[in-house]
Amino acid sequence: MKPSIKEIAKRLNIAPSTVSRALNDKHDISQSLKEKVNAVAKEIGYKKNSIAARLVNKKSNTIGVFFLSREHINNEENTGFKYVEIILDKIKDKNYDLIIFSVDSDLKDKKKYIDICSERQVEGAIFIGLEDTDENTELLRNIDVPTVILEKRVSGKNISYIGSDNEYGINLILDYLFELGHQDIAFIKGPNFIECSKDRFNAFYKRMTSLNLYKDSFVKEGNFRLKSGYKATQELLNNDKIPTAIIASSDSMAIGAMKAIEEKGLRIPDDISLVGYDGFEIGAFLSPSLTTVYQDFQTMGIKAVETLFSMIENKESSVNLVFKPKLIERKSTKKIFS
Amino acid sequence: MKPSIKEIAKRLNIAPSTVSRALNDKHDISQSLKEKVNAVAKEIGYKKNSIAARLVNKKSNTIGVFFLSREHINNEENTGFKYVEIILDKIKDKNYDLIIFSVDSDLKDKKKYIDICSERQVEGAIFIGLEDTDENTELLRNIDVPTVILEKRVSGKNISYIGSDNEYGINLILDYLFELGHQDIAFIKGPNFIECSKDRFNAFYKRMTSLNLYKDSFVKEGNFRLKSGYKATQELLNNDKIPTAIIASSDSMAIGAMKAIEEKGLRIPDDISLVGYDGFEIGAFLSPSLTTVYQDFQTMGIKAVETLFSMIENKESSVNLVFKPKLIERKSTKKIFS
DNA sequence: CTGTTAGCGCCTTCAC
DNA sequence: GTGAAGGCGCTAACAG
Numbered sequence: 001m002k003p004s005i006k007e008i009a010k011r012l013n014i015a016p017s018t019v020s021r022a023l024n025d026k027h028d029i030s031q032s033l034k035e036k037v038n039a040v041a042k043e044i045g046y047k048k049n050s051i052a053a054r055l056v057n058k059k060s061n062t063i064g065v066f067f068l069s070r071e072h073i074n075n076e077e078n079t080g081f082k083y084v085e086i087i088l089d090k091i092k093d094k095n096y097d098l099i100i101f102s103v104d105s106d107l108k109d110k111k112k113y114i115d116i117c118s119e120r121q122v123e124g125a126i127f128i129g130l131e132d133t134d135e136n137t138e139l140l141r142n143i144d145v146p147t148v149i150l151e152k153r154v155s156g157k158n159i160s161y162i163g164s165d166n167e168y169g170i171n172l173i174l175d176y177l178f179e180l181g182h183q184d185i186a187f188i189k190g191p192n193f194i195e196c197s198k199d200r201f202n203a204f205y206k207r208m209t210s211l212n213l214y215k216d217s218f219v220k221e222g223n224f225r226l227k228s229g230y231k232a233t234q235e236l237l238n239n240d241k242i243p244t245a246i247i248a249s250s251d252s253m254a255i256g257a258m259k260a261i262e263e264k265g266l267r268i269p270d271d272i273s274l275v276g277y278d279g280f281e282i283g284a285f286l287s288p289s290l291t292t293v294y295q296d297f298q299t300m301g302i303k304a305v306e307t308l309f310s311m312i313e314n315k316e317s318s319v320n321l322v323f324k325p326k327l328i329e330r331k332s333t334k335k336i337f338s
Numbered sequence: 339m340k341p342s343i344k345e346i347a348k349r350l351n352i353a354p355s356t357v358s359r360a361l362n363d364k365h366d367i368s369q370s371l372k373e374k375v376n377a378v379a380k381e382i383g384y385k386k387n388s389i390a391a392r393l394v395n396k397k398s399n400t401i402g403v404f405f406l407s408r409e410h411i412n413n414e415e416n417t418g419f420k421y422v423e424i425i426l427d428k429i430k431d432k433n434y435d436l437i438i439f440s441v442d443s444d445l446k447d448k449k450k451y452i453d454i455c456s457e458r459q460v461e462g463a464i465f466i467g468l469e470d471t472d473e474n475t476e477l478l479r480n481i482d483v484p485t486v487i488l489e490k491r492v493s494g495k496n497i498s499y500i501g502s503d504n505e506y507g508i509n510l511i512l513d514y515l516f517e518l519g520h521q522d523i524a525f526i527k528g529p530n531f532i533e534c535s536k537d538r539f540n541a542f543y544k545r546m547t548s549l550n551l552y553k554d555s556f557v558k559e560g561n562f563r564l565k566s567g568y569k570a571t572q573e574l575l576n577n578d579k580i581p582t583a584i585i586a587s588s589d590s591m592a593i594g595a596m597k598a599i600e601e602k603g604l605r606i607p608d609d610i611s612l613v614g615y616d617g618f619e620i621g622a623f624l625s626p627s628l629t630t631v632y633q634d635f636q637t638m639g640i641k642a643v644e645t646l647f648s649m650i651e652n653k654e655s656s657v658n659l660v661f662k663p664k665l666i667e668r669k670s671t672k673k674i675f676s
Numbered sequence: 677c678t679g680t681t682a683g684c685g686c687c688t689t690c691a692c
Numbered sequence: 693g694t695g696a697a698g699g700c701g702c703t704a705a706c707a708g
Contacts, residue, residue: 002456004685015695020687030693047456051393052685056700060389062437081419088440097458099400099435102426118340118385120435226623252620259623282590285564285597287625342701353679358703366677390701394684 003046011040023048060121062097063308066113067128068104068194079278079297080128083150086301087126094309096123103130117145124308126150132195146311146318148304152195153320160307160318162300166199167206169293169325170247173275174207176291176327177245181336182273186218186243188232188253197224200249200277218243222253229253233260244336245273251280254290258332269334279328288331295325341382349378361386398459400435401646404451405466406442406532417616417635418466421488424639425464432647434461441468455483462646464488470533484649484656486642490533491658498645498656500638504537505544507631507663508585511613512545514629514665515583519674520611524556524581526570526591535562538587538615556581560591567591571598582674583611589618589630596624596670607672617666626669633663 005023009016014033022029022037040046054060065087067080084100091098099120103113117125127149130136140149141156148160155161177185187204190197201219208214220235222228229248236243237260246261248254254276261268268274268288276283279294303321310316343361347354352371360367360375378384392398403425405418422438429436437458441451455463465487468474478487479494486498493499515523525542528535539557546552558573560566567586574581575598584599586592592614599606606612606626614621617632641659648654 005687006685016685017687017689017696018694020685021694024687028693033693047453049393049459049685050457051389051398051459052700053687054389054700055387055393055685055702056687058700081423084422084438085419085440088438092440097437098439099437100422100426101436102423102430115385119388121387121389226619230623255620255623259625262625281564282593282620285568285593287597287600343703344701354701355680355703356678358701359678362703368677371677387701390684391703392684393686393701394703396684 002049003044004049005046007044008037008040008046011044012036054121058121060123061095062099062120062122063091063124063126063312064113064117064120064122065098065100065126065128066103066130067100068102068131082297083126083128083301083304086298087305090302090305103127112139114139114143117143124148124312126304126308127152129194131193132198133193146308148308148311150300150304155320156318158311158318160311161320162304162307162323163196163321164295164300164323164325166196166325167203169277169295170200170203171207172293172325172327173247173277174204176329177247177273177275177333180245180273180333182245183213184215184218184241184243184245185213186220186236186246188229188236188246188248188257189219189221190224190249190253191221194224197249204247217241222248222250222256224250224252226252226256229256230260231256233257234264237261237264237266243272245275245333247275247277249277251276251278251283251290251292254292254332255282255286258286258290268332273333273336275333279325283328283330286332291330291333292328293325294328296323299323340387341384342387343384345382346375346378346384349382350374392459398461399433400437400458400460401429401462401464401650402451402455402458402460403436403438403464403466404441404468405438406440406468420635421464421466421639421642424636425643428640428643441465450477452477452481455481462486462650464642464646465490467532469531470536471531484646486646486649488638488642493658494656496649496656498649499658500642500645500661501534501659502633502638502661502663504534504663505541507615507633508538508541509545510631510663510665511585511615512542514667515585515611515613515671518583518611518671520583521551522553522556522579522581522583523551524558524574524584526567526574526584526586526595527557527559528562528587528591529559532562535587542585555579560586560588560594562588562590564590564594567594568598569594571595572602575599575602575604581610583613583671585613585615587615589614589616589621589628592628592630592670593620593624596628606670611671611674613671617663621666621668624670629668629671630666631663632666634661637661 005016005019008019022034125147130152137154140154143158146158151163153161189201220232222232248257266272276290276292279292283290283292343354343357346357357375360372463485468490475492478492481496484496489501491499527539558570560570586595604610614628614630617630621628621630
């Protein structure tokens with residue numbers, strides 16, 4: 001049996017409530033008693049049962065993190081985990097526990113996220129890369145606990161959205177490629193059930209169509225992973241007409257693309273220019289180094305936590321934060337001479 | 339006020355305990371009553387307060403995951419998160435919550451992991467990539483909750499160890515390089531406070547020394563990250579005598595090394611052979627593709643969860659599982675002609 | 677089958 | 693300053 005507050009009380013011949021107050025360093029307890037209580041607590045190895053404390057305080061001190069599971073999307077450089085890492089780090093100074101759930105369609109049938117939040121008495125929730133379905137949107141819109149969602153636009157009383165401006169990012173790339181003289185530009189999109197991947201493709205489609213440059217055969221779909229970028233590029237290069245530039249909507253897919261291009265005996269950037277998306281550190285180390293769009297995951301993760309806590313603690317209302325990504329020009333892109 | 343069990347009881351004019359039993363689908367409650375209770379529960383949006391349930395049941399249904407934080411080690415391909423991902427996935431069918439903590443030296447001063455486990459009434463713990471200090475070893479040896487530790491050998495009544503045979507892995511590489519005729523072999527070690535990185539270096543040192551091939555100037559230290567591999571290799575290549583092969587004790591550092599080698603105007607594998615360690619998927623997509631040692635993180639992560647639950651649920655005793663890594667021969671290594 | 681009672685471990689009134 | 697009493701929301705034990 002683990003020692004409880006009663007045990008300490010008995011040993012000191014005082015009331016349990018007094019022990020509780022001493023342990024919690026309340027000001028109506030004499031210093032000497034506090035010391036005695038703490039000494040005994042230490043001696044018998046007393047540790048507060050946070051479950052009991054949470055029950056009486058009606059405060060769970062936990063926040064829930066939900067992110068899209070590996071079955072659906074698991075790029076080598078898992079974006080979701082980048083966030084988790086930052087969130088964990090940022091939350092350390094707060095006295096909150098973080099319970100983490102991976103989300104997939106199985107879960108939907110069993111327990112809704114909302115139920116989990118409710119049962120666990122979670123005080124705040126963060127969703128990362130949630131699948132973009134109407135059902136999810138509807139579910140979250142009415143969530144009754146302060147919530148931050150990353151990379152999927154949902155608005156509601158208790159829900160803040162933090163994301164990156166994907167249309168802006170894609171146009172950054174297109175502006176740059178046009179400037180270099182490219183017109184035959186291929187696009188490797190991400191999976192359709194991820195909002196940001198839809199956004200990126202839509203931005204590409206919109207801009208290219210408006211310029212009469214869009215071609216269906218120059219668009220392939222991947223799943224953000226290395227191999228899918230590789231395969232998509234193989235298909236692209238088997239066309240009669242080959243693009244002069246390829247945009248991959250993730251760095252991982254761009255790396256896969258590099259491999260396929262190389263295997264085809266083509267050179268980057270001489271024969272074909274390549275642009276990634278994400279801005280992972282590894283892009284700088286590839287050969288050639290990868291031109292890409294940098295998203296500041298660090299800042300977004302930190303903002304997610306700050307936003308959540310200002311909603312929880314200061315009762316501030318929900319916000320929408322959209323960050324602008326930046327183009328990083330490196331060696332995988334080149335001016336075209338035609 | 340959230341609806342409680344009492345609210346349902348009142349509406350139905352029955353006892354709260356009856357409601358509890360109905361909700362928990364006990365067999366001593368009539369089907370009709372269960373249906374009525376569930377209907378009302380749904381109607382008023384009742385959700386069980388798991389904190390209260392956990393208090394009476396004296397069962398927290400949570401396991402704690404602790405892993406080394408980003409300040410100390412954060413390779414692009416974060417090994418720790420690979421485990422977390424697998425653990426999450428594996429734990430989904432169990433009815434357990436997972437609370438996650440990142441561990442750094444700050445934490446040591448404030449709250450010990452053991453205290454956290456104790457306060458949260460955690461039923462099991464998993465440690466990933468814990469810093470290798472005597473203090474940690476001692477602390478964990480006496481932990482009183484079923485625990486699995488990955489990649490750091492600690493033995494104790496309640497603690498299972500799961501890891502990879504690093505000495506074997508390094509010898510796999512050395513056997514292979516010797517076979518290719520290499521003798522001037524450099525080594526980029528990882529940080530000393532990580533046990534597996536010490537093990538890898540020690541294995542290298544032992545073997546090389548025994549063959550009279552060891553040279554201090556051929557050893558550099560990195561921190562498992564891309565950039566450190568890059569810098570270490572730069573230093574290596576500024577020596578008077580240049581190695582014919584480099585072993586990086588992580589794939590990330592190997593990628594950094596590639597960059598440095600290329601910048602120096604040397605070719606892989608013609609001028610210099612390069613071997614990584616980890617076996618991340620990306621190695622296959624680099625050019626040249628990277629010869630490396632593959633560690634089956636997937637299996638180790640799954641085993642960690644299985645082991646933990648057999649300790650928790652079946653009261654089985656602790657075990658030590660050591661997995662053998664495999665050599666993956668790719669294009670970054672080549673026979674030497676001297 | 678269902679109600680009554682008691683209590684999980686802690687904390688917050690309210691007395692004294 | 694400290695003690696006594698009550699209760700957080702739920703469930704198990706015992707009655708009937």
